[in-house]
Every structure is written in C-alpha cells, then in structure tokens.
C-alpha cells in the first residue's frame with residue numbers, strides 16, 4: 493500500500509472528533525494513590541469531596557475503572573468552535589535542522605485563552621452549571637487558566653472569582669483585563685478577602701504570592717459561599733481526563749496517515765497537557781500493545797519529577813486541601829523570583845507521578861535561558877510565538893532531533909505545543925535584553941521545603 497504524503501497540517505473532520513474522554517487509570521494495574529483527608533488520614537470520600545467539587549466531577553475524580561466516559565453534547569458543541577486543533581508536521585524545522593527525524597506538534601494555542609486549558613475549563617463549568625451552581629472560584633498563576641475559565645463561565649452564564657498570584661497580577665495586567673472582559677472578577681493573592689490570605693499576609697507582608705496560596709484562598713471562598721464550587725486547572729485526575737481529547741485527536745490524526753511516534757514530549761507543570769497528550773499512547777503501552785519513549789520536561793528551577801520526593805503532600809500552601817501522593821518539592825516551595833518560564837507548581841499529577849514511579853516515562857529538567865533560546869529558534873522558523881511553558885517541550889524536541897542528525901536515525905518525534913506567548917513578552921524581553929539568568933535550587937533549599945511534608949503513619 494502506497495503511503496499518502498503527510499500535509500503540513502493534519503486536521504480531523506468534525507465528525508472524527510472524540511465522542512468520549514479516555515480514562516488512563518482504567519488500564520493502570522497499580523492505580524494512582526487516593527486523595528487523603530488531612531485530618532483523619534483516610535481516603536477522601538465522595539461526600540467529603542462534594543464540599544469542594546461538584547458531584548459529577550467528584551465521580552470522575554474517583555473513577556479508576558471506566559475507560560471511556562461520554563463527552564456531553566453541550567461540551568462537544570463548545571469544542572467544535574475551536575477544535576479539532578491541528579497536528580502540524582514541522583517540515584521547515586526539519587529542513588533547517590537538517591535532521592532525518594520527523595517532527596510533529598499538536599498545537600493547542602488556537603483559541604483566545606491561548607492554551608489547552610480551555611478543554612477542561614468548559615467541562616468543569618458545564619458540570620457545575622448542570623448541578624445548578626451559580627458560580628466558581630479558582631486560582632491562576634500566569635493567567636491562562638483564569639482566562640480559559642472566564643471564557644467558559646461567560647458562555648454558560650456563570651459567575652467567576654479568580655485569585656491571581658500577586659506577582660503575575662502586576663506583571664500581566666493585560667491577562668487580567670481579558671478575564672474581566674469575559675466577566676470574571678480578579679483579586680491579587682494573597683488578599684485580605686479570606687482568612688488564609690490575611691494569615692499569609694501577616695506572616696509575609698511583601699510576598700508576591702504563589703499558586704498554592706491562591707488555591708487556598710479560592711477554596712476558602714468556595715466553601716464559605718452558598719452555590720459556589722472551587723475548580724482547578726491541572727493536577728487532578730478529572731483534568732487529565734478532559735485533556736485526553738488532545739491525545740485522542742493526535743492519535744486519530746496520526747492513524748489516518750499510518751504515523752507512529754517513537755518519542756512523545758510534553759512540558760509538565762501540574763501534568764495536565766502531558767497527561768492528556770500521552771493518554772491513548774500510554775493506554776497502549778499499559779495494555780502491552782505498543783511502546784513509546786515518553787518524556788516529561790520541567791524547569792530546572794522547579795524540578796518536581798527530577799528532584800522531588802514521591803510522597804503525600806498538601807496541594808496548597810494554606811494546607812486546607814486534601815493530601816495527594818505525588819512527586820513534590822514541598823507545598824511551601826516557591827521558585828526563585830527570577831524564574832520566568834511558568835510551570836511553577838510544587839507538585840505533579842498523581843496519575844503521572846505513579847506512571848513515572850513505575851518507570852513508564854522519563855523526566856528531564858531544562859534551564860530557562862536554553863528554553864527561551866529554543867522558543868526563539870522555533871518562532872523564527874515555524875512562525876508561532878510559543879508560550880514559555882510549551883518551549884520546555886520545544887527545547888527537548890530540538891535536542892532529540894539534533895541527536896537524530898548525529899546518529900542518522902529517522903525517528904518520529906511528537907511534542908505538545910500547549911499555547912502561545914503573547915502575554916509572556918516581559919519574559920521574552922528579559923531574554924532579548926540578555927538579563928535572564930538561570931537559577932537551580934540547592935539541595936539544602938529543597939531539603940528545607942521537603943522537611944515540611946506532612947508526617948504520615
């Protein structure tokens with residue numbers, strides 16, 4: 493059979509878009525560890541979780557067994573406005589690198605929020621709305637998640653309160669304005685609107701905030717206001733479930749042309765885009781049907797996989813959320829102030845943590861100046877201005893393609909291009925000015941935050 497030539501962009505037709513989310517936990521023999529109640533150290537029950545999350549999402553969070561979960565028509569309709577996203581064959585990049593490797597990337601930046609986060613935002617808002625809730629609360633760091641959720645809430649007519657990490661709030665005023673344009677109210681965190689915020693402010697008056705701290709505030713607002721629930725843009729099992737549309741579309745597009753990736757690369761903050769991209773491939777790997785070399789990329793300044801500990805930890809600085817077993821740097825770890833490349837969360841998805849622990853994927857850390865070098869190289873050839881987060885994956889895709897040039901191997905490399913970098917130009921400015929520096933935390937610094945892991949018996 494003669495293979496069809498692969499076009500620059502492989503689009504699926506609307507009718508080929510996934511009808512079901514794929515739940516990789518169903519194929520894991522050793523399941524990810526359950527969320528634990530910080531008071532009793534017992535697994536969180538559905539009833540306890542329903543104080544924080546809406547009922548359908550609690551069900552998804554706890555479901556380790558159902559492989560395929562139908563995507564409601566309302567969510568699919570929303571997806572159709574900006575999906576399927578293109579799978580791009582990076583012919584020009586290959587030519588420039590003179591590599592025999594075939595490079596593909598799945599581009600999730602083609603929507604106003606500028607990232608893959610919209611895939612889960614619309615799902616979470618939809619289930620909350622269906623339950624009759626009036627509003628949602630959340631945290632946002634760089635702002636992509638808050639923007640995505642404000643778009644979803646605007647579409648469904650729901651209220652949204654966003655706690656935005658104070659440093660980003662001041663550094664990225666335009667992000668804030670996009671959220672307000674979609675009707676969200678945005679508060680810099682830590683703030684004096686919550687008890688936990690006031691406590692953190694009293695202890696650290698000059699803090700620029702952290703994701704963990706913003707989470708604590710958003711959760712407190714939700715549990716103290718009738719009709720509100722808290723939603724989270726990464727880390728949780730339900731988020732990885734929704735993000736499986738990325739991998740399902742990618743696999744369907746590749747299957748059309750008989751393409752099989754050898755290496756799959758994704759950046760990892762809390763793990764949602766990577767978990768989504770690899771889901772169907774990891775499923776095959778777990779069922780023994782195929783093998784893939786999967787690589788998670790994280791910043792050297794926030795190295796949860798490569799230097800963290802696999803242990804139960806708090807998901808938030810305020811220590812009010814359930815405990816999750818994950819690769820973590822400790823819940824009060826804050827990356828050094830010169831860190832500009834995103835992916836700042838101290839922990840990692842329990843699903844990916846368990847898969848990594850079992851040796852089913854590799855993890856690498858990269859320094860931010862080399863990330864921005866890769867970002868600019870990519871932008872100048874492929875045209876897309878990548879998000880700094882995504883550029884972690886670009887860095888390693890380039891490294892692997894260059895390695896193929898040296899060895900003459902014709903490998904197929906797939907990476908997740910999770911978003912665009914229009915709101916990250918401060919970081920690009922630092923890089924272009926030559927003032928960007930790298931910082932790698934010392935073992936002593938990591939030991940300090942790891943010493944505060946909760947004691948489990």
Ligand SMILES: *Cc1c(COP(=O)(O)O)cnc(C)c1O
Nearest residue numbers: 636726761762763764765881911
């Ligand atoms: C949030 C974000 C990430 C990291 O989050 P994950 O949950 O690890 O996927 C990566 N890229 C972009 C563009 C983001 O907005």
